Amino acid sequence: MDVSALLSASLSPHQAERESATQQLAHFLSSNPAQYLTALSRPLADSATPSHIRNAAGLAIKNSLSARESTRQDDYANRWKSLDAQTRDQLKQDALQTLAAQDKGARNVSGQVVAAIAAIELPAGLWNSLIPQLLELVGRSDNSGLRQATLQAIGFICESIKPEVLAAQSNEILTAVVQGARKEEPRSVALWGLVPSKSALIRLVCTTHPPRSVDVQLAAVNALYNSLEFIKENFAREGERNYIMQVVCEATQSPSSDVQVAAFECLVKIMHLYYDWMKFYMERALFGLTVLGMKHADEQVALQAVEFWSTVCDEEIELALEAEEAAEFSEAPERESSHFARVALPEVLPVLLQLLTKQEEDATDDEWNVSMAAGTCLALLAQCVGDGIVTPIIPFVEGNIKNPEWRNREAAVMAFGSILDGPEEKILAPLVAQALPTLIEMMRDPSLHVRDTTAWTLGRISDVLVKTIKLDIHLPPLVTALVGGLDESPRIVSNCCWSIMNLAEQLGDSEADTTPLSPYYDGIVSALLRLAEKPTNEANSRTSAYEALSTLTTHASSDCLPIISKLVIAVLDRSEALLGLQSQLVGADDRNNYNELQVNICGVLTAVTRRLGREIQPLSDRIMTLLLQLIQSAGKQSPILEDAFLSVGAVTAALEQDFHPYLQAFLPFLINALNSHEEYQLCSIAVGLIGDICRALGEASLPYCQGFMEVLLADLQSTVLHRSVKPPILSCFGDVALAVGPGFEPFLETTMGVLQQAGAMRADPSNFDLVDYINVLREGILEAYTGIIGGLKTGGKTDILLPYINSIFTFLHLTLTDQDRTEPILRAAIGLLGDLAEAFPNGQLKEALSTPWVGEMLKAGRTKLGGPETKKVAKWAKEMVRRATQ
Numbered sequence: 001m002d003v004s005a006l007l008s009a010s011l012s013p014h015q016a017e018r019e020s021a022t023q024q025l026a027h028f029l030s031s032n033p034a035q036y037l038t039a040l041s042r043p044l045a046d047s048a049t050p051s052h053i054r055n056a057a058g059l060a061i062k063n064s065l066s067a068r069e070s071t072r073q074d075d076y077a078n079r080w081k082s083l084d085a086q087t088r089d090q091l092k093q094d095a096l097q098t099l100a101a102q103d104k105g106a107r108n109v110s111g112q113v114v115a116a117i118a119a120i121e122l123p124a125g126l127w128n129s130l131i132p133q134l135l136e137l138v139g140r141s142d143n144s145g146l147r148q149a150t151l152q153a154i155g156f157i158c159e160s161i162k163p164e165v166l167a168a169q170s171n172e173i174l175t176a177v178v179q180g181a182r183k184e185e186p187r188s189v190a191l192w193g194l195v196p197s198k199s200a201l202i203r204l205v206c207t208t209h210p211p212r213s214v215d216v217q218l219a220a221v222n223a224l225y226n227s228l229e230f231i232k233e234n235f236a237r238e239g240e241r242n243y244i245m246q247v248v249c250e251a252t253q254s255p256s257s258d259v260q261v262a263a264f265e266c267l268v269k270i271m272h273l274y275y276d277w278m279k280f281y282m283e284r285a286l287f288g289l290t291v292l293g294m295k296h297a298d299e300q301v302a303l304q305a306v307e308f309w310s311t312v313c314d315e316e317i318e319l320a321l322e323a324e325e326a327a328e329f330s331e332a333p334e335r336e337s338s339h340f341a342r343v344a345l346p347e348v349l350p351v352l353l354q355l356l357t358k359q360e361e362d363a364t365d366d367e368w369n370v371s372m373a374a375g376t377c378l379a380l381l382a383q384c385v386g387d388g389i390v391t392p393i394i395p396f397v398e399g400n401i402k403n404p405e406w407r408n409r410e411a412a413v414m415a416f417g418s419i420l421d422g423p424e425e426k427i428l429a430p431l432v433a434q435a436l437p438t439l440i441e442m443m444r445d446p447s448l449h450v451r452d453t454t455a456w457t458l459g460r461i462s463d464v465l466v467k468t469i470k471l472d473i474h475l476p477p478l479v480t481a482l483v484g485g486l487d488e489s490p491r492i493v494s495n496c497c498w499s500i501m502n503l504a505e506q507l508g509d510s511e512a513d514t515t516p517l518s519p520y521y522d523g524i525v526s527a528l529l530r531l532a533e534k535p536t537n538e539a540n541s542r543t544s545a546y547e548a549l550s551t552l553t554t555h556a557s558s559d560c561l562p563i564i565s566k567l568v569i570a571v572l573d574r575s576e577a578l579l580g581l582q583s584q585l586v587g588a589d590d591r592n593n594y595n596e597l598q599v600n601i602c603g604v605l606t607a608v609t610r611r612l613g614r615e616i617q618p619l620s621d622r623i624m625t626l627l628l629q630l631i632q633s634a635g636k637q638s639p640i641l642e643d644a645f646l647s648v649g650a651v652t653a654a655l656e657q658d659f660h661p662y663l664q665a666f667l668p669f670l671i672n673a674l675n676s677h678e679e680y681q682l683c684s685i686a687v688g689l690i691g692d693i694c695r696a697l698g699e700a701s702l703p704y705c706q707g708f709m710e711v712l713l714a715d716l717q718s719t720v721l722h723r724s725v726k727p728p729i730l731s732c733f734g735d736v737a738l739a740v741g742p743g744f745e746p747f748l749e750t751t752m753g754v755l756q757q758a759g760a761m762r763a764d765p766s767n768f769d770l771v772d773y774i775n776v777l778r779e780g781i782l783e784a785y786t787g788i789i790g791g792l793k794t795g796g797k798t799d800i801l802l803p804y805i806n807s808i809f810t811f812l813h814l815t816l817t818d819q820d821r822t823e824p825i826l827r828a829a830i831g832l833l834g835d836l837a838e839a840f841p842n843g844q845l846k847e848a849l850s851t852p853w854v855g856e857m858l859k860a861g862r863t864k865l866g867g868p869e870t871k872k873v874a875k876w877a878k879e880m881v882r883r884a885t886q
Contacts, residue, residue: 003028003039004049007056029064033079034087037061044110045094051105058098058109061091065116066160077120092117092127099137099153100146107149115156122157123165131169138176148215151180155223163230170231174244177227180220181247214256221251221262228269235274245270249285257298264293264304268311275315279338287344294351299370306355306373309348312340313380320384341384349389352378353396356411359449375414382422390423394431401438406447413442413450417457421464432461432468436478443481448489455485455495462502471516479503479520483527490539493531497544500524501551508555510611521560525552529570537596546600550607561612568608568619575601575626582633595639598630602643609650616654623651624662631669637679645673645685652692659696663704674711680722683715687728691735702743705736709747716754723773727780730758734787742795744788751788752804755781759811763820771820778815782828785811789835798839808836809848816857827870830861834877837884846885854881 006028009021029036043049044057065080067073080088095117098110114130121127134157137150154173158166166173224244234240248270251263267286271278278286286308293305319337326333341348355374360367382389393415400412416435420428439461442454458478461468469475482503485496507517531545549567556564578597585591605623609616616623627644634640648666652659673679673686690708694701712729715721733751737744744751759781763770785808792798801808815821816829837849848854858881861874 003057004043004053007040007043007053007060011052011056025060033064034083037064037083037091038087041091041094044106044113045098047101047103051103054098054101054103054106055109058106058113061095062109062112062116065113066119080117080120081124088117092130096133096137099149100143101149102145104145107145108152111149111153111156114153115160118157119160122161131166131172135172135176138180144213144216147180148213148219151177151216151219151223155219155226158223158226158230166227167230167233170227170234173227174224174231174234174240177220177223178244178247180216181224181251214254214259217251217254218256218259218262221248221259221266224248225262225266225269228266228273232273235277241277245281245285249281249289252289252293257301260293260296260298260301261304264290264301264308268304268308271308271311271315275312275319275338276335278340282338282340287347291344291347291351294348294355302355302370303368303373306352306370306377309341309344309352310373310377310380312344313377313384316341316384317380341381342388345381345385345388345392349378349381349392352381353393353411353415356414357407359407359410361449371411375418378415378418379421382419384422387423387427389419390427390431393419397435401442406445406450409442409445410447410450410453413439413453413457417453417460420457420460425465425467428465429468432465433470433474436461436469436474440474440477440481443485448492451485451488452491452495455482455492455499458482459495459499459502462499462506466502466506475516479517479524483524486527486531486545490541493541494539494544497528497541497548500528500548504548504551504555508552509557510555512557514559515557518557518559521552521556521563525549525563525567528552529567532574532600535593537593543596543600546604550603553604553607553611556611561615564608564611568605568612568616571601571604571608572619572622572626575605575630579626579629579633598640599643602627602630602640602647606643606647606650609647609654613654614656616651617658620651620655620658620662624648624666627651628662628665628669636676641673641679642682642685645682645689649685649689649692652689652696656696657698657700659693660700663693663697667704667707671707671711674715677715677718677721680725683721684725684728687712687715687725687732691732694736694739698739699741699743701736702740705740705743705747708736709733709751713750713754724776726758727776730755730777730780731783731787734784734790736787737784737791738787738794739791741791742797744791745797745800748788748800751784752807755784756804756807756811759807759814762814765820775820775822775825778821778825779828781811782815782825782832786828786832786835789832789839793835793839801839802844805836805845805848808832809851813853817853823867823870826857826861827873830857830870830877831873833858834873834880837877837880841884843884849881849885 003025006021006025009017010025012018012021025036028039040057040061044054044061046054049057065076067076092114095110095113098106099114101107101110114134118127118130122130134150134154138147138154140146154177158173224247228235231244235244248263248266252260252267254260254263267290290305290308293308294302296302296305316337316339319333319335322335323333323337352374355370356378357371358369358374359371360369397412397416400408401416403409403412420432439454439458443451443458445451445454458481462478469478482496482499485492488496503517507515509515528545528549532542532549534542537543549571553564553567575598578594578601582594585594605627609623627647630640630644634644651662670686670689673682674690676683676686690712693704694708712732716726716729733747733755736747737751758777761774761777763774765771789798789801792801812829812832815825821829833849833854836845858874858878861870862878
């Protein structure tokens with residue numbers, strides 16, 4: 001097989017030729033991986049092979065070794081490790097040799113191959129000679145291309161491998177990277193005021209080093225960026241930290257804009273990872289460097305400098321939240337803020353405001369430019385410094401909001417909208433009240449950009465400062481302006497819909513007879529329905545209309561229910577008409593448009609059904625007929641399925657026992673969804689639907705329980721089903737038990753065994769993802785136990801639980817004494833203690849309930865460890881325990 005010819009054909013402009021070559025290469029890989037990789041390695045390493053073929057060969061090797069999905073990556077890794085050692089060694093040798101190629105493209109792609117192999121072998125304890133080999137190549141002064149490619153490979157490796165795998169070699173890697181990142185003639189250290197100590201790193205780096213090209217320096221700075229997470233020990237040493245910071249600061253002044261961008265990216269990441277060590281460097285260099293960077297003529301440099309200050313604000317917002325939490329418990333925070341943003345406000349704010357006026361007239365929402373970055377940074381700055389931002393920003397707003405130049409007007413509105421979240425409401429309220437008439441008037445500004453930002457600002461006001469809207473003065477023209485904006489460009493439409501949603505959430509009330517928004521409901525709903533009829537969904541404008549309809553429905557007061565009743569008829573008519581056109585769909589665009597519309601309509605149907613409750617019953621036959629047809633006609637991976645199932649769940653909750661006539665028709669689809677282990681989100685919704693059905697039907701669901709329990713247990717045993725579905729399954733056991741009461745007895749032994757097994761799982765405290773998952777799993781177990789106890793207590797059969805009491809208390813003790821437990825777990829576990837005590841009031845559990853840890857947990861729930869709801873539950877549980885142990 002001529003692999004070079006196939007690679008060339010895979011790049012062909014002719015689709016048929018390209019697809020045929022791709023299929024042949026895929027078949028070659030699957031049938032004989034060793035020959036496939038060897039055949040690709042030859043043209044990659046051969047200097048006589050054309051550049052585009054070498055690049056294609058390298059990418060093909062890399063793509064056979066690495067994948068984004070973890071399951072597929074495991075398969076690729078196992079395939080590689082199953083190859084014979086000679087084949088693997090040959091590929092590694094070819095890739096390393098190609099790092100020295102004259103062809104820059106071949107050098108770069110070989111670095112990706114080296115990193116892909118390293119990502120498999122280094123964590124497995126293989127290829128231990130790699131890092132020393134790469135470090136040796138970096139020191140080759142006779143080949144700058146080799147040094148650049150090697151540094152780039154080191155960067156790829158650092159990016160793709162967990163920090164702990166490389167931590168033991170961090171000194172060597174850091175030394176090589178910092179050597180490459182230095183400028184050819186180092187400035188005096190005193191220039192930045194950073195005086196290095198006599199550490200090993202400094203001694204190594206200060207030795208004679210070869211001249212470096214811009215490419216080498218860029219690769220080194222990028223590699224440094226990727227290595228920052230595993231050099232914490234180096235960064236903790238003052239001398240080494242000083243030198244690293246000096247090198248990065250000097251790189252921000254490189255003649256190359258690319259190096260400057262990479263250096264500022266490093267500073268952004270350093271600020272995120274090592275904020276606590278930054279005070280010295282902020283005072284000596286970073287304030288000035290980053291403010292100058294924001295003014296840089298190259299937008300990419302300015303973007304990273306702005307991102308630096310956004311990161312500062314992110315960190316200080318998080319530190320402020322941590323300080324608030326510590327104060328609640330009368331404790332000192334573990335980390336303290338240096339208030340860099342507040343100190344730098346006089347220098348940073350004017351630059352950000354100037355950048356707001358750098359808009360591009362033809363910019364799209366997908367383009368990230370310096371004006372957008374400045375707006376984002378300004379909003380974070382407002383959250384960070386609070387009231388202090390108001391006084392210096394108001395003159396800019398007042399001086400530009402009437403400016404003849406649209407960029408200045410838009411910047412003024414953007415600045416005003418960006419500071420609405422952060423300062424206290426009492427400071428902002430008079431300013432917003434004064435500005436609202438002007439903003440409403442600006443919805444008719446000649447500039448599309450100004451109208452768009454004005455709509456966004458009105459949305460911000462209706463979201464966080466709705467109390468500043470005077471209902472008698474501002475609300476009528478505001479609603480008129482927003483409804484008028486629905487006929488504007490798609491970008492403005494989306495912001496107007498968002499503003500309407502905020503007004504509905506803030507001013508609406510589903511439990512009230514009427515609300516201030518009631519007089520406008522009919523007009524708003526009619527305008528949104530017209531908008532929803534548009535044939536396209538540019539900028540998600542049509543989807544925004546449906547979302548606004550759903551929000552208006554959810555928060556509709558009683559006097560608006562006739563409007564909601566007309567709305568449901570309108571969307572049913574539209575969905576049925578679309579269903580009738582399904583056979584006429586041609587191509588992917590038609591299918592995507594159809595799916596998006598039906599998904600949005602299902603969302604409105606769900607909202608309407610939940611709001612109307614049992615009053616939806618006259619339309620239930622029509623709704624269920626439509627939903628069953630949608631489910632039946634949808635493909636296995638259709639996005640319609642999830643939303644249609646959610647709508648069925650809403651109908652179930654609304655009709656309760658009157659849902660029974662529809663269950664036989666729906667049951668096959670429900671079982672199919674529960675067996676769709678690869679479509680785990682749909683499976684999770686289906687699990688929730690079993691709970692909905694059991695709650696709705698009560699004891700009438702007993703004939704279906706055998707089938708439900710069998711498929712739920714099969715789901716638990718699946719190795720394919722995503723683990724996030726497992727906790728809801730356990731919780732669902734409780735729903736089933738609570739619904740059927742003593743009818744759950746046949747399933748009790750199996751269920752309690754599953755819960756005991758799941759409850760024994762523990763998490764490594766350093767694995768935060770697993771800690772979170774175990775907490776979610778325990779919440780599901782607690783809900784299951786609570787439902788089982790409640791169901792059996794109702795049926796007078798709690799005695800059959802006695803054989804399982806020890807395992808329940810073992811789980812409770814493990815859960816309540818875990819240092820990583822959350823308050824919802826504390827509350828649910830204390831509630832379960834109360835349920836047990838209430839279910840066995842005659843002393844059966846006296847010994848278990850009298851153990852010291854039970855009293856300690858009940859006390860913990862009533863003290864500062866618990867919120868108001870937890871304290872309420874703990875008070876009740878304490879009384880139940882007292883009665884059961886007296």
